[in-house]
Amino acid sequence: VNKNIYLKEIEMFFVRQRSNQCGLHAIQNMLKTAAIDRDDMRQACESIHQRTGDPVHNHETFGGDWSSEAVLQALHSKGFDVQRVVSEKKSSVSRKREWSGPPMENLLENEDFRGFIIHQPVQRHFTCIRPEMVDGEKHLYYVDSQSSGPIRISSRLAMRRCLASAYAWEPYVVKGDELEYVAPPED
Numbered sequence: 001v002n003k004n005i006y007l008k009e010i011e012m013f014f015v016r017q018r019s020n021q022c023g024l025h026a027i028q029n030m031l032k033t034a035a036i037d038r039d040d041m042r043q044a045c046e047s048i049h050q051r052t053g054d055p056v057h058n059h060e061t062f063g064g065d066w067s068s069e070a071v072l073q074a075l076h077s078k079g080f081d082v083q084r085v086v087s088e089k090k091s092s093v094s095r096k097r098e099w100s101g102p103p104m105e106n107l108l109e110n111e112d113f114r115g116f117i118i119h120q121p122v123q124r125h126f127t128c129i130r131p132e133m134v135d136g137e138k139h140l141y142y143v144d145s146q147s148s149g150p151i152r153i154s155s156r157l158a159m160r161r162c163l164a165s166a167y168a169w170e171p172y173v174v175k176g177d178e179l180e181y182v183a184p185p186e187d
Helices: 003-009 022-031 038-052 068-077 104-109 155-163
Strands: 081-084 086-090 095-099 113-120 125-134 137-143 151-153 170-175
Touching: 022 038, 022 068, 022 113, 022 125, 022 137, 038 068, 068 081, 068 113, 068 170, 095 155, 104 137, 104 155, 137 155, 151 155
Parallel strands: none
Antiparallel strands: 081 170, 086 095, 113 125, 113 170, 125 137, 137 151
């Protein structure tokens, strides 16, 4: 049996991007629920404003293009632990990116691990990587709301892309309890 064909037949949660809402869709695709919605994103922006005085419009555009602070705040407000897992060391001649989070193998074994929110600042885009059980084994899937659906990715390739300056992925590991399932809105 061709394993690639088999994997395509597995139905997985997927929200396709509508307008500039990739931050929200990355959260929903990672958590496999639409329990966090536009209202939660708006509240996250208000919370940032109340805490820092930074205006809401610095974190949300009219179309729903959110800052990384707003995306992370929306997760924090629902009780998730969010931690940046790549650090950058700068010298006078170069920049070196290093994995500063728990090893991938440990994350995959952790029941609270929900996945990674990935901010791609150059493209101003958010995606995610999430764990999925397939045939009794846990695998990672890269989910981009602008693509056709979840794509299996090895932990080694995910880590390489997070560390490569060319990709400029800014990954945040997300841990916490599962949220109740809420179906994504139909357009």
